[in-house]
Every structure is written in C-alpha cells, then in structure tokens.
Amino acid sequence: NAGVTQTPKFQVLKTGQSMTLQCAQDMNHNSMYWYRQDPGMGLRLIYYSASEGTTDKGEVPNGYNVSRLNKREFSLRLESAAPSQTSVYFCASSENGFRNQPQHFGDGTRLSIL
C-alpha cells in the first residue's frame, strides 16, 4: 500500500526560483493537507483541501499556492522561493476533515533555498 506519496524527496533551489511539490494519495480520502516542519516549531499547516474542488489557508500560507488537481492529488507551489521557506514539507490526507480521524502522512520533501 503506497498511502501518501510525495515527490521529490529532496530539492535545492536558488532564491527566486519556483517549484511545485507533488502529493498523491491512494486511500480515496476526501481531505488533504500541506504542512511544514521546522526545528522547535512543530508542524504548521500551510493549506488544506477539505474536499475536491476546495482549498483553504492554514496557519502559514504566505508565499505558497495550492491546487487540488483531483481527488487523489494536491500540489504545493512556491512561486518565488525565499530562504525562509527552507523546511521539510509534509503532505497528509484524511477521510473527511480534521475531526475524529487520523491524518496519514507522506515521507516529506526536504527543501533548501540558497
């Protein structure tokens, strides 16, 4: 079972470059999420999609855009990368929303902005 698959696993960008992080889940989940994880900060929600066709801002959305391409796929785009966006990015999915059900996570994308 693949679960949640993220690509790429590692990436190095220069300041100002753009990039799209890809995420796909095969669990037929309705809700998908993008988090960033920074030392001492825990996981912070960037954007989420409660269901296909909807997206909403999370705690730290500035500098990012998302696309819920279909039920399976949810991508995160950095239009003009900044060093402050150096982080580990995790995609997650859940059956329906935040409550009363666990989120399942991908293995992460380690992104460095020089």
Add this chain to the structure above:
Amino acid sequence: SQELEQSPQSLIVQEGKNLTINCTSSKTLYGLYWYKQKYGEGLIFLMMLQKGGEEKSHEKITAKLDEKKQQSSLHITASQPSHAGIYLCGADPGTASKLTFGTGTRLQVTL
C-alpha cells in the same frame, strides 16, 4: 489558539526500561493523536484517543487521555531500539479548525 507542550523534549533510556512521554494542552482536549517519526521519514499514526479516561494499547505502547488535566501520556514498556524516534502529539480542537501539533519528544534507546 491551542498549544501543546510535550515533555520531556528528549529522552535517553536503556533498552528494557519503561518510559513515559506527556502532552499537555492549553485548552480542552476533544481528541488526541499520537504519531511517531523516524529521521528522514514521515509521521506514522500510532493511536487516537477521543474520550476522557480512554486508554489504548498497541504492542508495548499505551496511551491515555486525561480530559480534566488536559493531558495525554504515552507509555512504552520494556523499550527496544525500534522504539527510537520522535513522538508527536496532535490535538483535535473541537471545531472545524486545524489540528495542533506538539514539537515532539526525541527518544533514544541505548543497548
């Protein structure tokens, strides 16, 4: 917003020893999730607790939810090297809002 504090921040135990990790919330806990993370990997879901007083076990890991104390504990019995990693708790806010995660407890198990 809800904040979760985990204690201790890091822990080194000898193989075979028991240990407890705590997760304390600044607000009422409507549900609590425990995850484990190994370096270079994603978060693996361990357990979900939804009711005050609820206790769940999986292999040698037991988690409890104390609603009154706004706290959850994760207890590992007879620790093994495979238990090493970072343990994170996540709180259900009780609304349609997002989950909140603690900053994690790093566990090392020595031989």
